[in-house]
Amino acid sequence: MPSPRYWREVPTRFRLEASRCKSCGKTLYPARTICPGCRGTELDETKLSRKGKVVTSTVIHVPPTDFLMEAPFAMALVETPEGARLMMQVVDCKPQDVQPGMDVRFEFRLIRKEGKSGILCYGFKAIPA
Amino acid sequence: MREVAIVGAGMTRFGELWQSSLRRMFTDAASEALASAGVKQVDSIYVGNMSAGRFVSQEHLGPLLAGELGQAGAAAVRVESACASGGVALRQGFMDVASGMSDLVLATGVEKMTDGADVTEALATAADQELEAYHGITFPGLYAMIARAHMQRYGTTEEDLAWVSVKNHRHGAMNPKAQFGREVTVEQVMASTPVAEPLRLLHCSPVSDGAAAVLLCPLDQAARFTDRPIQIVGSGLATAPMALADREDPAVLDAVHRSAVKAYEMAGIGPADVDLAEVHDCFSIAEICCIEALGLVEKGTGRNAAGEGLTALGGRIPVNTSGGLKSKGHPVGATGVAQAIEIFEQLRGEAGDRQVLDAKVGLTQNMGGSGASSAVHVFRRV
Numbered sequence A: 001m002p003s004p005r006y007w008r009e010v011p012t013r014f015r016l017e018a019s020r021c022k023s024c025g026k027t028l029y030p031a032r033t034i035c036p037g038c039r040g041t042e043l044d045e046t047k048l049s050r051k052g053k054v055v056t057s058t059v060i061h062v063p064p065t066d067f068l069m070e071a072p073f074a075m076a077l078v079e080t081p082e083g084a085r086l087m088m089q090v091v092d093c094k095p096q097d098v099q100p101g102m103d104v105r106f107e108f109r110l111i112r113k114e115g116k117s118g119i120l121c122y123g124f125k126a127i128p129a
Numbered sequence B: 001m002r003e004v005a006i007v008g009a010g011m012t013r014f015g016e017l018w019q020s021s022l023r024r025m026f027t028d029a030a031s032e033a034l035a036s037a038g039v040k041q042v043d044s045i046y047v048g049n050m051s052a053g054r055f056v057s058q059e060h061l062g063p064l065l066a067g068e069l070g071q072a073g074a075a076a077v078r079v080e081s082a083c084a085s086g087g088v089a090l091r092q093g094f095m096d097v098a099s100g101m102s103d104l105v106l107a108t109g110v111e112k113m114t115d116g117a118d119v120t121e122a123l124a125t126a127a128d129q130e131l132e133a134y135h136g137i138t139f140p141g142l143y144a145m146i147a148r149a150h151m152q153r154y155g156t157t158e159e160d161l162a163w164v165s166v167k168n169h170r171h172g173a174m175n176p177k178a179q180f181g182r183e184v185t186v187e188q189v190m191a192s193t194p195v196a197e198p199l200r201l202l203h204c205s206p207v208s209d210g211a212a213a214v215l216l217c218p219l220d221q222a223a224r225f226t227d228r229p230i231q232i233v234g235s236g237l238a239t240a241p242m243a244l245a246d247r248e249d250p251a252v253l254d255a256v257h258r259s260a261v262k263a264y265e266m267a268g269i270g271p272a273d274v275d276l277a278e279v280h281d282c283f284s285i286a287e288i289c290c291i292e293a294l295g296l297v298e299k300g301t302g303r304n305a306a307g308e309g310l311t312a313l314g315g316r317i318p319v320n321t322s323g324g325l326k327s328k329g330h331p332v333g334a335t336g337v338a339q340a341i342e343i344f345e346q347l348r349g350e351a352g353d354r355q356v357l358d359a360k361v362g363l364t365q366n367m368g369g370s371g372a373s374s375a376v377h378v379f380r381r382v
Helices: A011-015 B022-037 B061-068 B085-099 B119-124 B139-154 B158-172 B186-191 B219-224 B254-267 B284-293 B324-328 B332-347
Strands: A017-021 A043-047 A051-060 A073-079 A085-090 A103-114 A119-128 B004-011 B044-048 B075-079 B105-112 B194-196 B209-218 B230-239 B276-278 B361-368 B373-381
Touching: A011 A017, A011 A119, A051 A085, A051 B139, A051 B194, A073 B139, A085 A103, B004 B022, B004 B085, B004 B219, B004 B332, B022 B061, B022 B105, B022 B209, B044 B061, B044 B085, B044 B332, B061 B075, B061 B105, B075 B085, B085 B105, B085 B209, B085 B230, B085 B332, B085 B361, B085 B373, B105 B332, B119 B139, B139 B194, B139 B284, B158 B186, B158 B284, B158 B324, B209 B219, B209 B332, B230 B254, B230 B332, B254 B284, B254 B361, B254 B373, B276 B332, B284 B361, B332 B361, B332 B373
Parallel strands: A085 A119, B044 B075, B044 B105, B276 B361
Antiparallel strands: A017 A043, A051 A073, A051 A103, A073 A085, A103 A119, B004 B209, B004 B230, B105 B209, B230 B373, B361 B373
16 A cells, blocks of 8 residues: 555544544544535534443454554444444454444544555554453 | 357467567457457457556557458457456447447456566555555455454354355366366365455465457347357446545445446346356456356345356356356456357357356456446346
């Protein structure tokens, strides 16, 4: 992947910034300019809680190249109390223990070292609560 | 709108075709389609292809492949919708003829996946790069999450998933064009290497090379090319949110449902009128979700269909008589067109050992990404 996309500030990824639609009340993650639910364009800025519940999950045994050293690892779709959903790696536990319904909290971590240049890519990972 | 028919077809064998380049596979399949109808020159060519840029560092396939086929001068363009590229190329061809813009159109698909590119990474470009791939999720991983959600909601088991692979391999063993012409057992599937839990290697379609082509023309001109044209009576294309996170229920493939509703409406039929279907079983769970979304079985009951023989040859609604993506192979851009060829042959009574008796109406469903785009077509014997 080209690296400039990691140099620019990504408030959504680094500060968990989201939008709340003024017309339908839905919380949208990442922050957007158009609500996919009602097409509303009046949105408030909000931040997600750093916790959530696993909706569905998997354990990756055949990983992407940048994650070769980490397999097997757990990935989960996590829903925050605001109703936003995030795709996250779940760490600091046995991957097989990550199942739907599990409560997790988020920590800012290194996600990957990108390609040959090894650019450090950060973001949030989930940890059993 | 004019009525549209398929009057010719051609495809390569699917598999790891080390000796064939992308252009060679394309010209083999397209020449066969032209020759089968005795056609020398076409008005336009649509090339379904997901990622020749990544797989073989070649973009601009329209003019390249038109030239290779001796059709320089024709309108020719590549069509991309990830793994649904072939189905969307077919739809573009259908619309071109239906609108009256062109009389003779080649709808094709081709993918060369074994030339050394990082296949997992190339395929992952069909997922949301920022929200999904960035964090380490793979394509099997996304479908594994869909599978686990389906298991949670409907009680689907790993054995249910395994039966889809067993059935499709059984069908594929009768297809000389299939990548894996052999059967597998439930035990073999359930003992195969884990890829992304709960999915194992034998739940996954393979990495494949291949090309497929069909020739389209207005139905009222079809008699010039064949005595057994097959009419395309419905075409639907729909999308769903790209990221799994943005879908209300990860176990529901909404784009598949919406594209089916559009195609059924155009065809003036319902799911009960379909005699056989080719659906997008890139992973075993996908076939279960797709037959539910297409209305071929009731929601939540797709898990039993393969094991009980409902979707097997001889069952109420045979699904993937070609062997499906699982056994026939999945050169991603070619898949949607190859599905149409299986239905074309079935409705003409040319499917040999795999023939569904007295098949009149067939359906194809081809999807991109984790189900973010889906193209459905309905075909009828004339």
